[in-house]
Each structure stands twice: as structure tokens, then as C-alpha cells.
Amino acid sequence: MNELRSKAKELLDSKAVDLFIGYEEGTRLPRPLIATSAEEADRLIFDERCTGNLAVYLTRKDLAAGGRKVGIVASYYAMRSISRLLDENQLREGAVKVFGLTQDGGLTLFEAIADVKQYLQETPAPSRQVEDEWAKEIAEMSAAERWKYWTGELSKCFKCYACRAACPMCYCTRCIVEVNRPQWLQPWAATMSNMEWQLNRVMHMAGRCSDCGACGAACPLGLPVHIIAHKMTEIVRQNFGEPTETGNVLSTFSPNDKENFIG
């Protein structure tokens, strides 16, 4: 942690970065800290409680955009998001310095996103056992049980859109839920429009989602919305293999795509 602080201070002092995104101690849990000076960098911490995906701040116009250089602390899944954001031209190579959490629990400084990509390729993803089992449990229910489960969960949702705010891939400046010509989703929190919102969110994530689980962690009601995103990752992998850099899954195609439901 001292190493992280001193390195962050050094980067800020030497103007190698304009701001540093990390965590500080919060009331109950650590909270994000956006440090712009060495004094602020003194409050940085990083431990196993820091589970969010800080990459979400990289596309914020008021923070990282506009040519500012950024240092950021990132878990494995946040590094995946950063790599994806570069592929989608949302980041410039050279503008981001990543402190990646490596398997041994230490932090490694990646000077370029190309190095992050290489690390991601060489390193297996941390286990997602809880999500795997949860999704499997739901998939094994009957259709009627699944309907009951999800309407039961999503009827509680009051549409705060924390799942959207927490997601590094939800960077559209104009979201489908804010469009009212046509009104794709009813703005009130009815069960079905809540479900339709999740369907929209996750469909737009197809092949792009890093499966970090930040959407579920951000939900103030603790609804398992990250399980839907996790399922989407599984569906994409089963049907189209590992995501590639050439485009997201739905903006491309293969004449050999297999399905068994079109008559």
C-alpha cells in the first residue's frame, strides 16, 4: 500500500498523470478516490474489499476525457474493461497508466494498455464460481419457475439505474431509457419494464461485458442483475467463442453461425 501511495505521488508530482483513480477508506466500505495532488494520494488504499470496477471513471467527460492523463488501480476484470474500452476507441493509448492487481495479490504498473492486454492473455481469469453456480441453478429451473424467480426479484427494482452507472461499458451519452420518441421502456417501475431494462442493458453488453459483477454489487436492493450479465457472457462464449478485438459480437457475423430454432 505504501508502494502504491509513493508511486501515485511520484506520478502526480512529476505530472506523468493529472489524476489518480483509486480507493480511500469510507464509512463502511472503501470508496473511490480521485486524487489530483500528492496530498490526496496519501489517502489511497487497496485491499480485498476494493471490488468495484474503477474503469467506469475513465469515460467520464469531466474526469479523464479531454487529453488528461490518468493513473488507475484495476482488478483483473477492470483491466479487461480497460482493454475493451481501448478497442472501442474510448481511450487513447498512452493516456492511461494501470496499476493492475496481479495473481499474487501485488500491484504491477503497466505503462501501456498493450501490456495490460498481454497480461490478460497470459493470465487465466479469477474464478467466477459463485456466479457460475447461481446461473446454473437458475438455468436448471423450469421456465415457469424462472419466470417466477425473475419477476419476483425484478418487481423490487425502482429503476435507480445504479447498474448502469457502475458499468464501464455503459458510456453512451444518450441512453435508450432517456429517449421518449419512441418510448422504448416505460419510465415507471413496473415488473415488466424493469425486466425489459435489464434485457436491454445486457443485450447491449453482448460480447463487451467484462463480467466484473459491478452492476450487481452496485444494486442498492442487492438484486442479482450481474447474473444476467454473467449468463450473457456464457451464451456468447458458447455460441461464438472467445470475444475478439475485431468488433463486438453483434456487429459482426459468421455465415457458419449455428442455430436450431429457425424454421
Added chain:
Amino acid sequence: MNTEFEPKILAFVCNWCTYAGADLTGTSRIKYASNVKIVRFPCTGRIDFMLLLKAFAGGSDGVIVSGCHPNDCHYTSGNFHARRRWIVFRELLDFLGIDVRRIQFSWVSAAEGAKWADVVNKTVDNIRALGPYTEYRRAAEYLAGNEDVLLKEQEVTQ
């Protein structure tokens, strides 16, 4: 009065193949179920997945999505893109417990008038057997299931 359940079916079809195919069904004087309303799109690639959900929320009991056979797309690859979207969308719907049996996907070319009649008739039969899709419509209502509670909350206490 006939009290048998008549399914309402909305068909999203592409202009170049299935719409022309449905035209051929008519000019060939082939009779088919009248439960279907056809909505014409430029291409299957244009059919947003939200439209299918809107159809269910708006009262459809079943949906048909149909377009050109693979490699026959007027825009070269619209149906390939659509196929990918459907693969993903269908599995996701199923995971959330939405009844995917009510969505019939098919390829119907401009020469397959008889096939179009067949697709519609089969879909109508299937949906007739499944019954009206009330769960979806009910869940789309603002107060679904909470009418009594909310009525009580709104009561003015003397």
C-alpha cells in the same frame, strides 16, 4: 357467440423476401389463418429485439419473425446479423423465464407463398394451444399485483 380463444399474432417480416412471399400467398389464393398482422421492415437486420417485447406488452400472444434465407439478403448480410442477435436474445429470454415458444423465427423467400401460409397456420395452432400470454401483459401493468396495497395506502384516514 364464438368464445374460443383467438390468438393475436404479430409478424415482423422483411420487405424483400417474406413480405413478397406473403403477397404471393395471396395472389396464389392460398387461404391461411387471419390471426396474423404483418409489419413490414426493410430487412430482418432492422428488427430491434425491443419490438418483440413491445408486441407482447401491447397484447400479442405470439410473434413471427421472418426474412430472407441466409445468403439471400437484399443488403447482403442483414439476416446474418439478425440471426446472431436472435441466437443471443432467445437464450437470454429463456433464462429470464419469458416464453420463447411464442416467438417463431423462420426464413420465407419471395417464392415460398405456400410456406408462409404453413408458418402462419402452424404458429396459430401452437399459440392456440398455449393460450393467451396474460403473464407478460399483467407484469407490464403499473400496479400489477399491488392494487389492494396501494389502494389502502391511498385511503384517507378520518
